[in-house]
Amino acid sequence: MNNADFFDLAVRASEKSYAPYSNFKVGAVLLTEDGQIFTGYNIENASYSLTVCAERTAIFKAVSSGFRNFKAIAIAGSADGDFSKPCPPCGACLQVMAEFCNDDFMIVLADGVYQLSDFLPKRFKL
Ligand code: THU
Numbered sequence: 001m002n003n004a005d006f007f008d009l010a011v012r013a014s015e016k017s018y019a020p021y022s023n024f025k026v027g028a029v030l031l032t033e034d035g036q037i038f039t040g041y042n043i044e045n046a047s048y049s050l051t052v053c054a055e056r057t058a059i060f061k062a063v064s065s066g067f068r069n070f071k072a073i074a075i076a077g078s079a080d081g082d083f084s085k086p087c088p089p090c091g092a093c094l095q096v097m098a099e100f101c102n103d104d105f106m107i108v109l110a111d112g113v114y115q116l117s118d119f120l121p122k123r124f125k126l
Contacts, residue, residue, distance in 0.1 A: 006108055007109075013040065013058075020044060025041070030072075031072045042057070043057060055090075055097070056092070072106035073105070089107065095120075095124065098116065
């Protein structure tokens, strides 16, 4: 799969987003080292701080299914259906990525391909 198709899967995942408060729909597609795909989207809550981002939904689905080795994630976010602007992962999601992913974990956004170390050059680890 090329990066454009991978990103399109994230756009499609965003259609299932539950975002009645922000109306900002985010989809994420996570690729495991052995080629499995897990999708996720943001799930908001009336108690706002309980909201979970699309990236963490996808990562926790994968980890709770027994997968811990990840190659790449594509992320698409939009409030108006225009997915051409990048939706970089938030700090909380970066820290969750840092738990499971190497520095070269690939992050595919609307404006290009990055790696985890571009966003989080020094990670907190115990
Ligand atoms: N959101 C994500 O799902 N991923 C991000 O990387 C940034 C923000 C969600 C959380 C909330 O539901 C909405 O976008 C607005 O912040």
